[in-house]
Structure formats: structure tokens, C-alpha cells
Amino acid sequence: MNFETVIGIEIHCELKTHTKMFSAGPSSFGEKPNSCVNEIDLGMPGCLPSLNRHAVELALRACMGTHCEIDPLLKFDRKNYYYSDLPKGFQITQQFHPIGKNGYIEIQVENETKKIRLNRIHMEEDTAKQFHTSTCSMIDFNRAGTPLIEIVSEPDMRSGAEAAAYVEELKNMLFYLGVSDCKMEEGSMRCDVNVSIRPEGSDTFGTKTEIKNLNSISNVQKAIDYEVSRQKELLLNGQSVDQETRRFDEATKTTVLMRKKEGSVDYKFFPEPNIFPVLLDRAWIDSIQKNLPELPAQRKEKYMEQYGLSEYDASTLIANKELSDFYDEVVKHTSEYKLASNWCMVELMAVLNKENRSFEENVCVPEHLAEMINMIVKGEISSKQAKTVFEEVVKGKDPKKVVEEKGMKQLSDPNEILKLVTQVLDSNEQAIVDFKNGKDRAVGALVGQIMKLSKGQANPKLANQILMEELKKR
Amino acid sequence: MRFSDCKNDVRKNVELCDKLTHLSQEKLNAVVTFIDPEEQIQEVEKKDSSLPLYGIPVAIKDNFNTKGIRTTASSRILDNYIPIYDATVVKKLKEAGAVCLVKTSMDELGMGGTNLNAYTGKVNNPYDVTRISGGSSGGSAALVAEGVVPCALGTDTGDSIRKPASYCGVVGMKPTYGRISRYGVIPYASSLDHVGFFTTCVEDAARMLKVCAGRDDHDLTSSYEPVPDYESQLNSDLHGKKIAVLENVMSSIQDQRIVDNFNEMVEKLKKRGAIVEKVTMDEALLQTLLPVYLIIANAEACANHSNLDGVRFGMREEGENLEEIMIHSRTKGFSSAVRKRFVLGSYSLFVENQDKLFRKAQKVRRVLVDAFSKVLDEYDCVMASAAPTIAPHPEDSVGEKMSDTYLVAENFMVLGNMSGYPSLTLPSGFVENCPIGINLTCKAFDEQTLLNIAKAMEEESGLANKTAGGAR
Known part of the structure; x- marks a missing residue:
């Protein structure tokens, strides 16, 4: 029997804000445990939430990038449950009125474009982090209250490859929009995948399992591929798939049972009384839309149509936003688009990889690289000389000075x-x-x-x- | 004791009040924690003597967070809780020159109307120690009524300031929802909780309000509405003021002495030029007040207090695992009355019950507020006896039981919490040497009218600055 795979994905994405969703406590990663907390983050008695305007803006950007309908009336709800990583005993979220709904994104798989619908994007706060040892459990509240958006897809994906492409596309988009740093390995973007299979042609869904906390795109695909084969085997052996929560085990590349789902938990959602509904100013929403950072797809189109780059070059550049941002700076000072892309993608990346440096360290002044490229084209230096010059340019030197100092000026008389x-x-x-x-x-x-x-x-x-x-x- | 009794000698005022509150403890049992005032005295003495509360000793209900000072909300689970921050209103009082003297007893976490359910035991009524103070702000009411401090902070979720004010014979006010920040106040039910205070006269209430009111960015429900200078604008001229007497309450009261006292006051107000008319609201609708209040309040309360789990602060009872620690801490940490409320609140939030309980209660609340607001469209103020009886003995107190006799009269003041409208109780006389009071409620943010009418009534009653301990 042939089976069709049905996949839906929930993504939790930490927003890139300076402070927390409902408090002025600093958002942080990698700081000393429990150093970035205030009375609100610790759920001390008597605390009330305030609302992070920047977080709302970033959530709006995410909605805009994913073609969601935006609800201009911002409302929050309480999700009630007891757990040690949840200081207030409830989480403030948007159960009844998500900020965005009915969106979609487009993914490319095997040269075909496919639309994946989004059910909703809602805002909420993150929980604390727990560490369990054999003798005790420790809680780091630095993460508690960090702004999150949860992006819930419709069950529109049909293979591990599509799921991976979906996560990749969203990750890239949210990074470009400045919504999140999207570091899956550090947990700022977390993926829960719902997988079920059904006989081909069937229009009812099979029983789904949820695979929690996938920490890389390749694991998304591996986990799904394994899970699909596991479910197939069960069904072909006349057994049934149980509704359960599983996790992906890196070592064995299999999914492992975490817990069976027996009835759903009643979170007793009700509207958060301490945050009155906020009507977002239309002009503010419009200005966010107007100033929306360039999306990767738009940038790719610009590279190909205006700069005449090949599809391969354009794709390679946009796949790395920092590289692409740098390239954009370089071509502000030179119109040698193709040559500039080569130097950025090949020579610059080689230096970064070799010296284990990142763009954050201001690798080189874009203007300098542009100048060097212009010098090559004008015949002032040879391509071979340029390599020597480049070694100095990535140390922050002006190429003109390098040429002068080294007496490299090309003989063109x-x-x-x-x-x-x-x-x-x-x-x-x-x-x-x-x-x-x-x-x-x-x-x-x-x-x-x-x-x-x-x-x-x-x-x-x-x-x-x-x-x-x-x-x-x- | 009133503000004007506190002269500019800060040390003298504070030390006197400190001594008097200590002395009153045996009689009233109103204090949970005494604060050594020495540090604050020295701080205040450096300040500008023209500050509105310069050197004024205040009592603070024990659900206001006070940095470094134990704050229990009269619950066992918070018996060792020492806050790391000050409630906004506590900060404001200090900035205005006040000295926090004591933390006062209350019904556990604000849940109750008798002050019988406090971890430190019941609070006695200053006029008759065999009677209750009322609650939940009973400790605050009792101390001001005894005359040992000129004012005290309270909170009011159902009538927790205005009922004890009536039983103890003091002015008790809760302004409009959002007028005073709730940040740092251990909540009961967020959508109904109000911060307010007790004083011995209307003038002092006007000053307190000015000090406490105003927008606070830490409380998103606090209002941007400008804060007027209520005290200097106090005006007891009642000409043309339209006052509605809530007949549903008055017609049910069986104690003729209370009704007569009320009617005398009505006549006096009329003589001053007020237009006073009887208004009857839909009785069946008003009978929903208590159940609607209990459903909403308990639902919000059970979520609000989920943070009290013994894990990060408060009294921890050990257990084999986290769940056991939480269960044991909460089981031992709360009284059975409070646990019962959590069960009720939780029940009304279950997904299968929300429509017929929690959401329905929200809808009826809206209907109640609409009906109440219609009355205030026609009148400047709604007036009724704050309680149908004098302070009862503990065994006679109805608390929140469904009293057939006084289902409306015992609970109508919750209209002020559901609507958020400003509401005030002030003493109007004595029955069997125990105080009785009248409650007034005005339109949203019309605290000035509320204070003005109260001022006129106070002039008529002659009870300004009346305390059980007498003038000192």
C-alpha cells in the first residue's frame, strides 16, 4: 500500500528584543544564570505585566512577511498550569485572538514552488530553563518572560524534504526581517513537528505523533523520515499508531517515546485581566509595513534582474544574510556586480572560514573591497596583485594605501x-x-x-x- | 486622628503613633508586622516639610509589597516572604513624606469580608471588641477607627474597604478602577481589585487620593486621566446635585434605627439643595451580584495565586518531587476557605464549564454594570446604607453566605467593583454605640463630586475625626 505523509509544524521563535515580553528585565543569552531577572520574571506576588512595544512590532513584521491577516486589536490570555519553569503558574499568550492568522509562505522543493498555509502567529512569553542532575534540579530564570512568537502551519507538507524547506524558508525570512536570530542550536528557534500518514487517496487524517524540540533543519528531515518509516511499519504489520509525544535521538537517528497523550490537558484559558485590549494604531502598522526590511526573495530578484547575477550566485548570497548584507554594501560603491559577488562569496568567505572570523567583527570595510575591485577593472592592479592587496584589505587597510606602500602600481604607460x-x-x-x-x-x-x-x-x-x-x- | 493633628515634629508624631499602635494590639489584634520607624524618621526629617504627607504615619494592609519588610497577606504560605520591591503606591506615600508604621491584618489574600480568616487571628472592632471589624481590610480600618494612625491603605475587591469602614466608623474610599496603580499589590481578583484607604475625615481622604493617584507604566490598567487637587477643590455646596437612593437596599433593611438615621441624612441633604430621589433597580438582576462576583473573583484568584507554590519564595513543605512540594506547600499554606475558593474558581474555568459559569458571569457583569450606569446617567451619585446592620459578632457574620434577608443589601457595593466606579463609605451615626455608615458611588473619575457630597454629609453628621480611642 502507498501512504501519503501529512506534516504540520509549530515553531517557537524568540524575538530579538532588548527586554522581555511583559517586563523590563533584559533579554539575554549565555549570561550568568538568574542574572537577567526582576520581580516580574520571577513571578513575585503583586507583579503586573507591561507590554513590550518592540516585541509587538517584530511579531507584526513576521505576520507581514508571511502574508497573515493582522488583528489590530491586541488581546492576551492566560494559560494555566503548574510547573517549576513557569513562575507565575500561568503563561500569558494569545489563545483567542492571535495577532496574525491565515497566512502562507512559498517553498521550493525539486524546482517546484509550493504554498504552505499558516494557521496562526501568536505572541507569548518563554518559560525558564531547567537543568536536572542526579541529585537536584536547577532553574535559570533568565529565559523566563523572553518574547516568543509561535507560528503554526496547516498540515500542508507531504515529506521530510518539504518540512525542511519550510523551516529553512521561515528561518531565513525571520532572520532577514530582524525578527529573531533564529539560532536553532541555541534554542532561539524551536521546532515541534506533527507527523501522520494515511493511505494514498484518503481524505481523513491518520493518528499523528508529535516530535518535540528539533534543533536543526537536517534533524527535522531525519526525524520525519524515520518517523514515517516507523509508522508505515506499524500499519503494515496491522498495528496502530498511538497519539504520543516523541523526541529525536541524535545518536541513533530514531524517534523515542516521551509520553503518551491521554486526553488533552485543560489549560483553563481566560482573558488576561491585567492587559486591556490594545487597539494598534493603523498608521503605526502601516509604517512598519513600509519600512519592512527587504525579504530574501526580493533580494534574490534584485540580484538577478538588476545586477545580472546567475540564479546560483544569487541563491548563494541570500542564503547567508550577513554575506548578502555585506555584498549590498560593497555594490553601493562599485557596479562590478559579478566580480564583487565572486570576491565576496569566494575570497572573503575563504578568509572568514580559515581565520574563523565572523561578519560581526567588521571583517573588512565594504568600501575598501569595492575600491579594490574598481582598481582591478581599471587595470591599476592585476588580479594576481589583487590577491596580495586583499590580504591587507581584510586587515582593515585601504587598498590604495596598500598599493602605494608595496609599490605595486601597475605599469600601464x-x-x-x-x-x-x-x-x-x-x-x-x-x-x-x-x-x-x-x-x-x-x-x-x-x-x-x-x-x-x-x-x-x-x-x-x-x-x-x-x-x-x-x-x-x- | 487627622493629618492636621500631626504637627511638623516628625519624630514626635511617629513615636506617638508607634506607641499607640503597640498599645492597641492587645485590644484589636490589627497588626501583623510592626516596622521599626527609626530609619524612615531620619529620612523624612531631611525632606521638605511642605510635602503633602510630611511625617504622617500610615498603616499598610499586608498585601502591599514593602521592600525588605515581611509581607504575608495574612496567609501562612507567605509567612516568611520578604519582598524585593515596593508597591507603587507605597513608593508614592514615602515620596510624599509618609512613614510606614505597620502592616495590617486582613482576610487571607483579601478573600473574605469579616477579617476572621487571617493567619494572625481575628481583628476586633474598636467600638466593641466582641464584634468583627469587617474585612478584608479589617486591620487598617480598626487602627484608623481606634485613632492610633491618621490613615491606612486598604484594598477593595467586593467591598473590602467600604464594609469595614462602615463597621468601624471611618471614611473608607476606593476610587475609580485605574485611578491608583495596583502594581505591587498582592492580588485577589485583578479585574475587581482596587487600591484605596481609610481616614477619619473627608478632607484627609481628598489629600490621600491626590498622593496615591496617577498613571503608572507598571500597571497597564492604570489611567492617564489627570489628577486634580481634590482637597483644595472640596466644595460641600449641594445645590442642584442629583442623588439616587438605592431603594432595593433601603427597603430591605429591618433595623429601623439604621433606616431612620439614613432618612434623616437624606432630609438634611435636601435642605442643602440636593435633589434626592428613590431609585429601584431590577431586583432579580441585583440578586445575581453575589454569585457573579464569586465566580469571576474566584476564577481570577485561582490563577493569580498559582505563583504561590513554595518553590521560589514563601513557606515550602518538602516532598519527594516538585509536584509533591507544590501540593504540600499549597495544602498547608492556605486555609481551607481559600482552598475552597480555588476549587470553585478552577471549576468555573474548566473548558466544559466556562460557557455556563465564567463566561456567563462576565456577561451578567456587563448587564449589571449597564443597569448601574443608567442610574448614574440620571444622577450624580447613588446612595444607600453601607451595611444593613452594625458590625456583627463573629458567630452572626454572614460572610459570603447566601443570606436571604440581605442578599442585595449585604452585597450591593460590589457594583462599584464590577463597574470600577468610585465609591466611598463614611460614618453617619451610632446604633448601640456601634458605628453605621452610608455608601456613595459616583461616575467614573468623578471622585471630586464623590468627595464633595461626602464632605456635605460629614458636616451634617458632625463625625469628622471621630475615633473610638477619642481625641488624643
Whole structure:
């Protein structure tokens, strides 16, 4: 029997704000445990929530990027349950009125574009982090109250590859929009996947399992692929799939049972009385829409249509937002788009990888790289010289200064070059004879000698041109 | 004791009140924690003597967070809780020059109307110690009534300031919802909780309100409405003022002495030029007040107090695992009355019950408020006896039982909490040497009218600054 896979994904994404969702406590990652908390984050008696305007703005950006309908009346609800990572004993979330609903994004799988619908995007607060040892449990409240959005897809994905493409596309988009730093490995983007299978052609859903907390895109695909095969085997053996929560085990590349789901938990949701509904100003929403950072798809189109880059180059650039941001800065100062993309993607990335540096450290001044590229095109330095210059440019040096200091200025004066050509030809009678006899290789050798004589400074193009003219005269 | 009794000698005022509150403890049992005032005295002495509450000793209900000072909300579970921050209104009082003297007893977590359910035991009525003070702000009411402090902070979720004010014979006011920040107040039910205070006269209430009121960014429900200078604008001229007497309450009261006292006051107000008319609201609707209140209040309360689990602060009872710690801490930490409320609140929030209980209660609340607001469209003020009896003995107190006799009269003041409208109780006389009081409620943010009418009534009753301990 052939089965169809049905996948829906819930993504929790930490918003890139300075402070928390409902308190002025600092948002942080990697700080000393329990150093970024105030009385609100600890759920001390008598605390009330305030609302982080920037978090609302970022949630709106996410809605805009995913074509969601925006609810301008912001409302929050309480989700009640007891757990040690939930200081207030309830979580403030948006159960009844999500800020965005009915959106979609487009993914590319095997050269086909597919629309994945989003059910909703809602805002909520993160819980504390727990660490369990054999003797005790420890709680770090730094994360408690960090702003989150939860993005819930419709069950529109049909394979692990589609699911991976969906997560990748969302991740890239949210990163471009400045909504989140989307670091799955650090938990700022967390993925729960619902998987079920059904006989092909069936229009009812099979029993689903939920795989929690997938921490990389490749694990999303691996977990789903394994889970699908596990469910298939169960069904083909006449067994049934149980509704349960599972986790992905990295070591065995399998999914492991966490708990059976027996009836759903009643979270006793009710409207949060301490936050009156907030009517968002239309003009504010419009200004966020107007100033929405460029989306990866828009950027790709610009690269291909305006800059004439290949689809491959454009895709490679946008896949790394920091690289693409840097490239955008470079091409503000040069119109050599293709050459600039090569230098960024190949040479610059090579240095970053080799020296284990990141764009955050201001690798090099974009203007400097643009200047260097312009110098190459103008023939002021050779491509070979450029490599030497580049080594200094990534140390923050101005290419013009480097060229001057190293005395690298390319020899482009035709009269000077002619002198060199004449000198080389005079002492290479045999090469001239070879050339006349049709041995083109001779030319290369002659150019080599000219370059050597000029200590590498002669403009090779010009030298070649003058050499050919002089050869014809002899 | 009134503000004007507190002269500019801060140390003298504070030390006197400190001594008197200590002395009153045996009689009233109103205090949970005494605060050594020395540090505050020294702080205040450096301040500008023109501050509105310069050197004024205040009593603070024990559900206001006071930094570094034990705050129990009269619950065992918070018996060792020492806050790391001050409630906004506590901060404001200090900035105005006040000295926090004591933390006062209350019904546990504000849940109750008798002050019988406090971890430190019941609070006695200053006029007759065999009677209750009323609650939940009973400790605050009793101390002001005894005359040992000029004012005290309270909170009011059902009538928790205005009922004890009536039983103890003091002015008790809760302004409009959002007028005073709730930040740092251990909640009972967020949508009904109000911060307010007790004083011995209307003038002092006007000053207290000015000090406490105003927008606080830490409380999103606090209002941006500007705060007028209520005290300097006090005006007891009642010409043309339209006052509605809530007949549903008055017609049910069986104690003729209370009715006569009320009617005498009505006549006096009429003589002053007020237009006083009887108004009857839909009786069946008003009979829903108590059940609607209990459903909403308990639902919000059970969520609000989920943070009291013994894990991060408060009294922890050990257990084999986290769940056991929470269960044991909460079982031992709360009285059975409070646990009962949590069960009721939780029940009305179950997904299968929400429509017929919690959401229905919210809808009826809306209907009640609409009906009440219609009355206030026609009148400047609604007036009725604050309680149908004098302070009862503990065994006679109805608390929140469904009293057939006084289902409306005992609970009508909750209209002020459901609507958020400003409401005030002030003493109007004595029956069997025990105080009785009258309650007034005005339109949202019309505290000035409320205070003005109260001022006129106070002039007529002659009970300004009347305390059980007498003038000192």
C-alpha cells in the first residue's frame, strides 16, 4: 500500500528584543544564570505585566512577511498550569485572538514552488530553563518572560524534504526581517513537528505523533523520515499508531517515546485581566509595513534582474544574510556586480572560514573591497596583485594605501611597456621565428619575460597587445 | 486622628503613633508586622516639610509589597516572604513624606469580608471588641477607627474597604478602577481589585487620593486621566446635585434605627439643595451580584495565586518531587476557605464549564454594570446604607453566605467593583454605640463630586475625626 505523509509544524521563535515580553528585565543569552531577572520574571506576588512595544512590532513584521491577516486589536490570555519553569503558574499568550492568522509562505522543493498555509502567529512569553542532575534540579530564570512568537502551519507538507524547506524558508525570512536570530542550536528557534500518514487517496487524517524540540533543519528531515518509516511499519504489520509525544535521538537517528497523550490537558484559558485590549494604531502598522526590511526573495530578484547575477550566485548570497548584507554594501560603491559577488562569496568567505572570523567583527570595510575591485577593472592592479592587496584589505587597510606602500602600481604607460617589449624581443630572435611559424605558445613565454622584467607590474593586457603589434612589425 | 493633628515634629508624631499602635494590639489584634520607624524618621526629617504627607504615619494592609519588610497577606504560605520591591503606591506615600508604621491584618489574600480568616487571628472592632471589624481590610480600618494612625491603605475587591469602614466608623474610599496603580499589590481578583484607604475625615481622604493617584507604566490598567487637587477643590455646596437612593437596599433593611438615621441624612441633604430621589433597580438582576462576583473573583484568584507554590519564595513543605512540594506547600499554606475558593474558581474555568459559569458571569457583569450606569446617567451619585446592620459578632457574620434577608443589601457595593466606579463609605451615626455608615458611588473619575457630597454629609453628621480611642 502507498501512504501519503501529512506534516504540520509549530515553531517557537524568540524575538530579538532588548527586554522581555511583559517586563523590563533584559533579554539575554549565555549570561550568568538568574542574572537577567526582576520581580516580574520571577513571578513575585503583586507583579503586573507591561507590554513590550518592540516585541509587538517584530511579531507584526513576521505576520507581514508571511502574508497573515493582522488583528489590530491586541488581546492576551492566560494559560494555566503548574510547573517549576513557569513562575507565575500561568503563561500569558494569545489563545483567542492571535495577532496574525491565515497566512502562507512559498517553498521550493525539486524546482517546484509550493504554498504552505499558516494557521496562526501568536505572541507569548518563554518559560525558564531547567537543568536536572542526579541529585537536584536547577532553574535559570533568565529565559523566563523572553518574547516568543509561535507560528503554526496547516498540515500542508507531504515529506521530510518539504518540512525542511519550510523551516529553512521561515528561518531565513525571520532572520532577514530582524525578527529573531533564529539560532536553532541555541534554542532561539524551536521546532515541534506533527507527523501522520494515511493511505494514498484518503481524505481523513491518520493518528499523528508529535516530535518535540528539533534543533536543526537536517534533524527535522531525519526525524520525519524515520518517523514515517516507523509508522508505515506499524500499519503494515496491522498495528496502530498511538497519539504520543516523541523526541529525536541524535545518536541513533530514531524517534523515542516521551509520553503518551491521554486526553488533552485543560489549560483553563481566560482573558488576561491585567492587559486591556490594545487597539494598534493603523498608521503605526502601516509604517512598519513600509519600512519592512527587504525579504530574501526580493533580494534574490534584485540580484538577478538588476545586477545580472546567475540564479546560483544569487541563491548563494541570500542564503547567508550577513554575506548578502555585506555584498549590498560593497555594490553601493562599485557596479562590478559579478566580480564583487565572486570576491565576496569566494575570497572573503575563504578568509572568514580559515581565520574563523565572523561578519560581526567588521571583517573588512565594504568600501575598501569595492575600491579594490574598481582598481582591478581599471587595470591599476592585476588580479594576481589583487590577491596580495586583499590580504591587507581584510586587515582593515585601504587598498590604495596598500598599493602605494608595496609599490605595486601597475605599469600601464604604453611607452614604458614598449621599451620592455623591444628589449625582450631583441634578445629572443628564436621566439620571433617560432611565432612566425605559427607557434602561438611563443607569445606566452614572451609575455612572461616582459612581466618578469617589469617585476610583475606591467599591465598584462596592455603588454600582450603591444607585444602582438611589435611581433607583426618584425 | 487627622493629618492636621500631626504637627511638623516628625519624630514626635511617629513615636506617638508607634506607641499607640503597640498599645492597641492587645485590644484589636490589627497588626501583623510592626516596622521599626527609626530609619524612615531620619529620612523624612531631611525632606521638605511642605510635602503633602510630611511625617504622617500610615498603616499598610499586608498585601502591599514593602521592600525588605515581611509581607504575608495574612496567609501562612507567605509567612516568611520578604519582598524585593515596593508597591507603587507605597513608593508614592514615602515620596510624599509618609512613614510606614505597620502592616495590617486582613482576610487571607483579601478573600473574605469579616477579617476572621487571617493567619494572625481575628481583628476586633474598636467600638466593641466582641464584634468583627469587617474585612478584608479589617486591620487598617480598626487602627484608623481606634485613632492610633491618621490613615491606612486598604484594598477593595467586593467591598473590602467600604464594609469595614462602615463597621468601624471611618471614611473608607476606593476610587475609580485605574485611578491608583495596583502594581505591587498582592492580588485577589485583578479585574475587581482596587487600591484605596481609610481616614477619619473627608478632607484627609481628598489629600490621600491626590498622593496615591496617577498613571503608572507598571500597571497597564492604570489611567492617564489627570489628577486634580481634590482637597483644595472640596466644595460641600449641594445645590442642584442629583442623588439616587438605592431603594432595593433601603427597603430591605429591618433595623429601623439604621433606616431612620439614613432618612434623616437624606432630609438634611435636601435642605442643602440636593435633589434626592428613590431609585429601584431590577431586583432579580441585583440578586445575581453575589454569585457573579464569586465566580469571576474566584476564577481570577485561582490563577493569580498559582505563583504561590513554595518553590521560589514563601513557606515550602518538602516532598519527594516538585509536584509533591507544590501540593504540600499549597495544602498547608492556605486555609481551607481559600482552598475552597480555588476549587470553585478552577471549576468555573474548566473548558466544559466556562460557557455556563465564567463566561456567563462576565456577561451578567456587563448587564449589571449597564443597569448601574443608567442610574448614574440620571444622577450624580447613588446612595444607600453601607451595611444593613452594625458590625456583627463573629458567630452572626454572614460572610459570603447566601443570606436571604440581605442578599442585595449585604452585597450591593460590589457594583462599584464590577463597574470600577468610585465609591466611598463614611460614618453617619451610632446604633448601640456601634458605628453605621452610608455608601456613595459616583461616575467614573468623578471622585471630586464623590468627595464633595461626602464632605456635605460629614458636616451634617458632625463625625469628622471621630475615633473610638477619642481625641488624643
